[in-house]
Amino acid sequence: MQWQRFDQPGYGCSIEVPQGWDERPPNLRNFVVRDDVHFVLGCGTSVPEEDRELFAGIVERFEIWAEDERPEA
DSSP states (O other): EEEEEEEEEETTEEEEEEETOOOOOOTEEEEEEEETTEEOOOOOSSSSHHHHHHHHHHHHHOOOOOOGGGGOO
């Protein structure tokens, strides 16, 4: 599978998704907070039986940056 990376300096994170997927702004009403870290991941495909493995791969590649690691917005 080919992956594409989206850096989100405004949110302090990067995410990689399959090539050809669109990146859209997060819905900030749907997030998880843990130790003051916010995580938003919303995905859907037309092949639901493959979603678990695919989404696990996306989550594996998700990066949250420390304040001093953030690239310029």
